Amino acid sequence: MMILSGxxxxxxxxxxxxxxxxxxxxxxxxxxxxxxxxxxxxxxCIFAALVASYDLxxxxxxxxxxxxxxxxxxxxxxxxxxxxxxxxSWAAVATGLAIGLPxxxxxxxxxxxxxxxxxxxxxAMITLAVASAFLVLASQLSWxxxxxxxxxxxxxxxxxxxxxxxxxxxxxFAVNGRTLTYYIVLVAAAAMILGLLRVVNSPFGxxxxxxxxxxxxxxxLGYRTVFHLTYANCLAALVAASAGALxxxxxRYAGPDTSLSFSIMLDILLMVVIGGMGTMYGAIIGAAIFxxxxxxxxxxxSVASNAAADAGLPxxxxxxHPDRWLLWLGLLxxxxxxxFPTGIVGRLRAGARRPLR
Amino acid sequence: xxxxxxxxxxxxxxxxxTQDLTIRFGGHVAVNGVSCRFRPGELTAIxxxxxxxxxxxxxxxxxxxxxSAGSILLDGQDITRLSVPLRTRxxxxxxxxxxxxxxxxxxxxxxxxAIQSASGVHYDMLRPWMTRRDLIARADAILDSxxxxxxxDVAATALSHGDQRKLxxxxxxxxxxxxxMFDEPTAGMSVDEVPVVLDLIARLKQDSSKIILLVEHKMxxxxxxxxxxxxxxxxxxxxxxxxxxxxxxxxVQEAYLGIAPGKRTA
Numbered sequence: 001m002m003i004l005s006g007x008x009x010x011x012x013x014x015x016x017x018x019x020x021x022x023x024x025x026x027x028x029x030x031x032x033x034x035x036x037x038x039x040x041x042x043x044x045c046i047f048a049a050l051v052a053s054y055d056l057x058x059x060x061x062x063x064x065x066x067x068x069x070x071x072x073x074x075x076x077x078x079x080x081x082x083x084x085x086x087x088x089s090w091a092a093v094a095t096g097l098a099i100g101l102p103x104x105x106x107x108x109x110x111x112x113x114x115x116x117x118x119x120x121x122x123x124a125m126i127t128l129a130v131a132s133a134f135l136v137l138a139s140q141l142s143w144x145x146x147x148x149x150x151x152x153x154x155x156x157x158x159x160x161x162x163x164x165x166x167x168x169x170x171x172x173f174a175v176n177g178r179t180l181t182y183y184i185v186l187v188a189a190a191a192m193i194l195g196l197l198r199v200v201n202s203p204f205g206x207x208x209x210x211x212x213x214x215x216x217x218x219x220x221l222g223y224r225t226v227f228h229l230t231y232a233n234c235l236a237a238l239v240a241a242s243a244g245a246l247x248x249x250x251x252r253y254a255g256p257d258t259s260l261s262f263s264i265m266l267d268i269l270l271m272v273v274i275g276g277m278g279t280m281y282g283a284i285i286g287a288a289i290f291x292x293x294x295x296x297x298x299x300x301x302s303v304a305s306n307a308a309a310d311a312g313l314p315x316x317x318x319x320x321h322p323d324r325w326l327l328w329l330g331l332l333x334x335x336x337x338x339x340f341p342t343g344i345v346g347r348l349r350a351g352a353r354r355p356l357r
Numbered sequence: 358x359x360x361x362x363x364x365x366x367x368x369x370x371x372x373x374x375t376q377d378l379t380i381r382f383g384g385h386v387a388v389n390g391v392s393c394r395f396r397p398g399e400l401t402a403i404x405x406x407x408x409x410x411x412x413x414x415x416x417x418x419x420x421x422x423x424x425s426a427g428s429i430l431l432d433g434q435d436i437t438r439l440s441v442p443l444r445t446r447x448x449x450x451x452x453x454x455x456x457x458x459x460x461x462x463x464x465x466x467x468x469x470x471a472i473q474s475a476s477g478v479h480y481d482m483l484r485p486w487m488t489r490r491d492l493i494a495r496a497d498a499i500l501d502s503x504x505x506x507x508x509x510d511v512a513a514t515a516l517s518h519g520d521q522r523k524l525x526x527x528x529x530x531x532x533x534x535x536x537x538m539f540d541e542p543t544a545g546m547s548v549d550e551v552p553v554v555l556d557l558i559a560r561l562k563q564d565s566s567k568i569i570l571l572v573e574h575k576m577x578x579x580x581x582x583x584x585x586x587x588x589x590x591x592x593x594x595x596x597x598x599x600x601x602x603x604x605x606x607x608x609v610q611e612a613y614l615g616i617a618p619g620k621r622t623a
Contacts, residue, residue, distance in 0.1 A: 002485070005485040006485040006486075006487045006488075007485075198482070198483065198484075198485065199482045201485045201486060201487075202481055202482040202483060202484060202485060202486060203473050203478045203479075203481045203482075203484075203486050203489065203492075204479070204480050204481055204482035205482065205486075206466065206469075206470060206473070206486050207470065207473070207479070209459075209462065210459050210462065210470050213459040213460060213461055213462060214457065214458065214459050214460070216421075216457065217453075217457045217458065217459065217528075218459075218470075219440075219441045219442050219445075220419070220421075220441055220442075220445060220451055220453075220457070221442075221445060221470060221471050221474045221528065221532065222442045222445035222446045222474040222475070222532065223442055223474055223479060224440070224442045224443075224479075225442075227480075228479075228480075231480065231482075
């Protein structure tokens, strides 16, 4: 239980869901080795960590940041630029991390100390401004970032798809560099989520919740809340940048659309709200459901649409046409926010009638 | 702090003093040149009509408001420019007039957060909070002392108004401050709940090393607890002395304590 820092899922359904998701992610390369399934599974891992780090801010401290994709982008670009300019070596990966992570943390420190002293809305506005500036910067400094095209690069030998680590005749499935990369992503994401779970259940993390509940009183108890909020901001930035680095390693590419755009920010917001704010586990559930829907809803709808057409039903084939998938995705989210205002995890836990602590 | 000599020294030097303390809001002077020295082992009641500046005076001392002029000295150290958390760490404890808790955290957690702060555990992020059994045990002891032991797992917001007032006081006790500032601790409490809080304050008085300040409307409470009364009116300090004298003085009788006909008999 200590690996979960004394904060178990506290709901049987939630525990089962988590076990299913984690088990599915663990066996994906063996059972569904196709490119699409692997991409979806990797994205779930990376976003679970990214959303968990955003939950640290939004769910546990109550501060709304729009700069989370910026930190994600810093991690992505740091890896991409390092591997692009230094060539495909482990030294380049290490250099990318050694530059990207401290840069993200320093920027978060600056933003925090500057804007977390005052009203929460000021922090939101500052993060929005800085993130917009960063997005422009990334597309303008094309000599460094590749502009709108971004940067593609080669991975170190060990991580390439062509590198066969265990041949198929040994266990019945092949383990290549791609499989290894996937498991690096999975383990790193799991470690980050467990680390965040530890932080939110530490004495420090409980102070964050106190600040969310009543900052005035937290100050009166002797907590210098601006430092707590700033440290939380730095930690969230570090995890976001690490997730960005993993993303770049997986895609062998970093560009504005995959790592900096505001649509990613919206996705993160949706995932954290759907999963359940202030729970950490909500990040895993939210990321899994959202990304699965994003990738498979269209397929599912085309199956349903064809079935309806075959059955000769009126209207339904048109409504369920795969081109309408965004409409249904939108409706799905509105419904989930309406019926589960505390998120899926909040709903499941309320059903389990837990004691408060 | 554990050794006797140091404790004795603290006892000797503890003092709280405001010098010409003033705050203006635009043209309105809410607290106007109040100079007063508070001594350990003495419970000072601050009385006066509504709007006299009592709570504003408290806010200036505990730091929620910054003085326009004048200064505040704690143990001879000027704390006028210190932030709220630093004043709390310097030894000022405050229970608020309007209940001011962490509504969705458990009763125990509310108190534990205060103890955690007083124990200097501010940024520990590597171990789970529940491994700090010492903090939990102390929180439970304090909850027992205010008769809230049976409610420790309930969210603070689910408590009755009276219990919330008790929790408010428990948070201040948990800080183990040198100066206790009670702002109408029994306001809105039912008659049978009041004695718990009064007993608590009476018990605190037995420790002669503490300074206790009390803003209170109920004269029977003031009479039974106060060693000294100061009277504020329109932001000015207009009377200061032992309870019998102050209460008996004609100006207080008529204008501020509402004993005269037509005034409220608070």
